[in-house]
Amino acid sequence: MANSPRTMEKSGFGATQRTDAWWLQPVATAAGLGAFVVYSTLRAFENNFYTVGPYLSPFYSPLIDIGMGISPALLILWAPAGFRTTCYYYRKAYYRAFFRDPAACAVGESNEHKYCGETKFPFILQNLHRFMFYVAVIFIFILWHDAYKAFFFEDGVGMGVGTIVMILNATFLSGYTFGCHSFRHLIGGKRDTFQDGNASHGCWMGASKLNAKHMNWAWLSLFWVGFTDFYVRSVASGLFSDFRIF
Amino acid sequence: MxxxxxxxxxxxxxxxxxxxxxxxxxxxxxxxxxxxxxxxxxxxxxxxxxxxxxxxxxxxxxxxxxxxxxxxxxxxxxxxxxxxxxxxxxxxxxxxxxxxxDVSWNYEVAKKIKPFTPAKDTKWSMDQRDMDRVQEFRKCIECFLCQDVCHVLRNHDKKPEFAGPRSFVRIANLEMHPLDTASRLDFLKNEGGLGYCNITKCCTEVCPEDIHITDNAIIPLKERLVDEYYDPIAKLFKVFSGK
Amino acid sequence: METFEKHEHDVLVIGAGGAGLRAAIEAKAQGVNVGLVCKSLLGKAHTVMAEGGVAAAMGNVDPQDNWQVHFKDTMAGGKMMNNWRMAQLHAQQAPERVLELEKWGALFDRTPSGTILQRAFGGHTCKRLAHVGDRTGLEIIRTLQERAVEAQVPVYMECTVTHLLRAGDRVCGALAYWRSNGKFVVFTAKSIILATGGVGKSFRITSNSWEYTSDGLGMAYALGAELIDMEFVQFHPTGMVWPPGVKGLLVTEAVRGEGGRLTNNKGERFMERYDPKRMELSTRDQVARAIYTEVKEGRGSEHGGVFLDVTHLDGESVKKKLPSMYHQFKDLADVDITKQPMEVGPTTHYMMGGLRVDAETTATTIPGLFAAGEVAGGMHGGNRLGGNSLSDLLVFGRLAGIHAAEFSRQNKQGITPPDVEIQAATRQMLEPFDRKEGASPYEIHDELQDVMQNLVGIMRIEEDIKTALTKLEGLKQRLKTVRVTGSRIYNPGWHLAYDLRNLLNTSEAIARSALAREESRGAHTRLDHPKLSPEWEKITHVIQKDGDGMNLSQMPKPQMPPELAKLFEESH
Incomplete structure (x- = not known):
């Protein structure tokens, strides 16, 4: 089939007739994701300042210390990293920002590579997202447990700004995790009818509601999990001290 | 002016x-x-x-x-x-x-999709909750803007092996129809090339009918393909339950 | 000399809206060889714009509903001008046709018990319209389209039929051209079904798409078929009036069906003065006249309409029940209908008149030629009720399919269209390219729309109609000098030049019939004859080609059998 774009538009990366700042979004995404990856990698290898008082950094939870100088973070971070890497939203984000496949809609791509989408290794593994979701759910329990523990100071029950930070962290991560497309499918989306499934319909509606804002939850929880770690690190390293509310 | x-x-x-x-x-x-x-x-x-x-x-x-x-x-x-x-x-x-x-290619693809297939003894009663989900797909006005913008077709010219977002919306409509009995998963995986979609959502961005093509049609279909082809546990379950 | 691409079918269906598709599906099911020709892409026909619903007395919401009630509503709405047998068949068969759609994959809104939900509409005494939000037409055309594809009906898309061909008294084929390259195609068929819709593009302000150029009416007229009831053109009461680019765009009656109120600039619900019993849900002719009068007497809105208001209803349910109206106003007029009233005014919407057909078989007066849908006349009488068009398409589309297939079986011997006819027709088509100077088709169309809008519009008067007829004659003369530039490849100027021939003929038929009917009935309002006259109720106008001229005659209306007539006595 004769394909007319060849006669109407130059091909190759960035070829477009769009007049708006289409490059802005992929650049911002790349910057945001890049910054997080750099920060979390540095923190994972730092192997220090991850707990203070009742607070535990989410990068180090659950805390598995096997010694030998191996950072506990390195033992567990594969799970949230895997969940986010295979997430349907992040896939869009990094396919656009890093692979430029496409960088933005109706914008040309570099034509050299042979495009296979998600049909071949390694991207075919994206289909296993639901298994990462199962793991992520375990982490949600752990993080809520961490948030619960953040009420128990050495001098008894109390609440600090850090407690709130940790609760919000668990909340945002829950909002992100339970809006997962795979979860939405498993909890009800796989059915063809809800005629005999009121509970299933309710769950599916709930997941759908979260899912509609999956991108927002993704960024909010990503930022906040980094911030939670940053907060714990700052208090632990003495950059500033935690404010006790009661 | x-x-x-x-x-x-x-x-x-x-x-x-x-x-x-x-x-x-x-x-x-x-x-x-x-x-x-x-x-x-x-x-x-x-x-x-x-x-x-x-x-x-x-x-x-x-x-x-x-x-x-x-x-x-x-x-x-x-x-x-x-x-x-x-x-x-x-x-x-x-x-x-x-x-x-010349948009005739879209009509050729449509011919390959297995039509609605109700069971012989169907009782024609349906729940509005089920309608709400599939009626979204029925809003499609076949403007083919999604087909135009999809980079798999636009930049990679995969017309022979990729059916495009419009087709996936149609298939989602049929697969999630409460009274349909046919399966189009094999078509989706092979001839339809759903795997080529890397869910970058341009189809959703341009849809004038505001159909959430990626989130509500394509991704749920991808998940159904996972059930059928990629999830070892679901497979084991199927073997034992005999379904 | 040109060589022609040729195709042969037992039954050729012209037009792929609801009626054409339904006819093609049925004819195919009868086991004959069917071809479907349409001048747009498949699924774009005007049926797609139908919004409010399809009328069928299923009684899902109002159990007291049945075909008799529907029949009575239809006849009363049509001011008794309807062909009673068509109205009866329509009311009896509509429910079955709607349920059948569901079996082909249509997804109507549901009642809590899982049956098809039905809504109220103007002139329907029961909640009767099966619907899908406010995009029922889209649902129906998509369902039929998919069914036709499944049945492997060959579809000739973007192929415009220009002439019906005849051998002896029988129709035997059609000449068409491909829009994409301008090349001619000759179809040979044993029977032909016209499903080409109406004539809205004769008017300036219309809810109709460009396709509504009365091709079927014009072609059949040229062949000598009879057109009836042509004075009855429906003006839908609620079209958009602002901004200018969207003037005439339809605002579905479902807005009123769901509880919308009409008010004038004084905030009065003026329908109280015109039809206090039915208010906004009065018939379309009455509401359109009421709005026209309010505006004329200075109680209109800023842009020459009145207000249609749903702000008293729950905003979320408005968005759910009327999603496309919500978006239409938001996107095109910057109006949020959940917070602000809409501005609306009458817009040309539907042709009640059309080809004279036999009620049972949809056969026209030309052997082998059948007609279904808006192109056929008689079903809706003087005024069509909302929702009755979609059901009309289904009921009579199916009947056309059955009987055209039957005709083709009984007349197995196909006739080849005579070469001279084909040559003459193609010559006529190509003439405009040869002229070095001449009128632009766009100019002629522009003037035609002004003539019909201003002189044969919603309120008519003898003097105006006579002026219109003179002007139409002038336009016809100018059409003889129309000039087209460019090539035959997808040339809209050329397409329009052909459309004009049909538009001018049908416009003249409208004007002649309107001039002759000296009364006001249904959608036909004569300011100089404002009363409904019992004498005229018995008379149908028939238009037929007579040499180079147009002949108008009167035909007595068929009378209802006593058992049906009794239905009307009981109600008094």
């Missing part, structure tokens, strides 16, 4: 020539009004495909300043004062003439 400059792509599949027109516009005009004005006053043979001019039929798809749009829904007052408006036909399909492209 001041005149607006239009640069319109004319020509055939092999040849492209941009022509510039100054159009005196009225309040509330859309791009299609201007094209009609040009037809009536300057270029009577300027080819454009349109029908309802009410965003209901999906005929007047084009690319306005590089973005796939319905001309009948693209208002001129959405552009900056003095901004030149460039109109091109859909670029993913071969041009017939001027703003008209």
């Amino acid at each position: 001041p005149d607006v400059t239009f640069r319109i792509s004319t020509g055939s599949a092999e040849q492209n020539e941009e022509k510039t027109y100054r159009v005196p516009v009225a309040e509330g005009w859309v791009v299609l009004d201007a094209v009609h004005y040009i037809q009536a006053h300057e270029a009577p043979d300027l080819a454009v495909r349109w029908n309802c001019k009410a965003a209901k039929c999906g005929s007047c798809s084009a690319e306005v300043n590089g973005k796939p749009k319905l001309m009948c829904k693209t208002r001129l007052d959405d552009f900056a004062d003095g901004e030149e408006i460039v109109v091109y036909p859909l670029k993913t399909f071969p041009r017939i003439k001027d703003l008209v492209t």
Whole structure:
């Protein structure tokens, strides 16, 4: 089939007739994701300042210390990293920002590579997202447990700004995790009818509601999990001290 | 209102020539009004495909300043004062003439999709909750803007092995129909090439009917394919339950 | 000399809206060889714009509903001008046709018990309209389209039929051209079904798409078929009036069906003065006249309409029940209908008149030629009720399919269209290219729309109609000098030049019939004859080609059998 774009538009990366700042979004995404990856990698290898008082950094939870100088973070971070890497939203984000496949809609791509989408290794593994979701759910329990523990100071029950930070962290991560497309499918989306499934319909509606804002939850929880770690690190390293509310 | 400059792509599949027109516009005009004005006053043979001019039929798809749009829904007052408006036909399909492209490929693909297949003894009772989900897909007006913008078709030219977002919306409609008994998963995985979709969501961005193509049609279908082909646990479960 | 691409079918269906698709599906099911020709892409026909619903007395919401009630409503709405047998068949068969769609994959809104939900509409005494939000037409055309594809009906898309061909008294084929390259195609068929819709593009302000150029009416007229009831053109009461680019765009009656109120600039619900019993849900002719009068007497809105208001209803349910109206106003007029009233005024919407057909078989007066849908006349009488068009398409589309297939079986011997006819027709088509100077088709169309809008519009008067007839004659003369530039490849100027021939003939038929009917009935309002006259109720106008001229005659209306007539006595 004769394909007319060849006669109407130059091909190759960035070829477009769009007049708006289409490059802005992929650049911002790349910057945001890049910054997080750099920060979390540095923190994972730092192997220090991850707990203070009742607070535990989410990068180090659950805390598995096997010694030998191996950072506990390195033992567990594969799970949230895997969940986010295979997430349907992040896939869009990094396919656009890093692979430029496409960088933005109706914008040309570099034509050299042979495009296979998600049909071949390694991207075919994206289909296993639901298994990462199962793991992520375990982490949600752990993080809520961490948030619960953040009420128990050495001098008894109390609440600090850090407690709130940790609760919000668990909340945002829950909002992100339970809006997962795979979860939405498993909890009800796989059915063809809800005629005999009121509970299933309710769950599916709930997941759908979260899912509609999956991108927002993704960024909010990503930022906040980094911030939670940053907060714990700052208090632990003495950059500033935690404010006790009661 | 001041005149607006239009640069319109004319020509055939092999040849492209941009022509510039100054159009005196009225309040509330859309791009299609201007094209009609040009037809009536300057270029009577300027080819454009349109029908309802009410965003209901999906005929007047084009690319306005590089973005796939319905001309009948693209208002001129959405552009900056003095901004030149460039109109091109859909670029993913071969041009017939001027703003008209040959979209017959889409109709050929549609023929390959297994039609609605109810059970013989169906009781025709359906729940509105089930309707709510599938009726979204039925809103599709077949403007083929999603097919045009999808990079798998547009940049990688995978027409022989990829059915495109419009087809996936249709298949989602049938697969999630509460009374349908057929399965189109094999088609989706093989001939339809759902795996080529990397869910970058341009189809959803351009849909004039606001169908959440990626989140509500494509991803749920991908998940159904996982159930069928990629999830070892679901497979084991199937073996033991005999389903 | 040109060589022609040729195709042969038992039954050729022209037009792929609801009626054409339904006819093609049925004919195919009868086991004959069917071809479907349409001048747009498949699925874009005007049916796609139908919004409010399809009328069928299923009684899902109002159990007291049945075909008799529907029949009575239809006849009363049509001011008794309807062909009673068509109205009866329509009311009896509509429910079955709607349920059948569901079996082909249509997804109507549901009642809590899982049956098809039905809504109220103007002139329907029961909640009767099966619907899908406000995009019922889209649902129906998509369902039929998919069914036709499944049945493997060959579809010739963007192929415009220009002439019906005849051998002896029988129709035997059609000449068409491909829009994409301008090349001619000759179809040979044993029977032909016209499903080409109406004539809205004769008028300036219309809810109709460009396709509504009365091709079927014009072609059949040229062949000598009879057109009836042509004075009855429906003006839908609620079209958009602002901004200018969208003037005439339909605002579905479902807005009123769901509880929308009409008010004038004084905030009065003026329907109280015109039809206090039914208010906004009065018939379309009455509401359209009421709005016209309010505006004329200075109680209109800023842009020459009145207000249609749903702000007293729950905003979320408005968005759910009327999603496309919500978006239409938001996107095209910057009006949020959940917070602000809409501005609306009458817009040309539907042709009640059309080809005279036999009620049972949809056969026209030309052997082998059948007609279904808007192109056929008689079903809706003087005024069509909302929702009755979609059901009309289904009921009579199916009947056309059955009987055209039957005709083709009984007349197995196909006739080849005579070469001279084909040559003459193609010559006529190509003439405009040869002229070095001449009128622009766009100019002629522009003037035609002004003539019909201003002189044969919603309120008519003898003097105006006579002026219109003179002007139409002038336009006809100018059409003889029409000039087309460019090539035959997808050339809209050329397409319009052909359309004009049909538009001018049908416009003249409208004007002649309107001039002759000296009364006001249904959609036909004569300011100089404002009363409904019992004498005229018995008379149908028939238009037929007579040499180069147009002949108008009167035909007595068929009378209802006593058992049906009794239905009307009981209600008094």
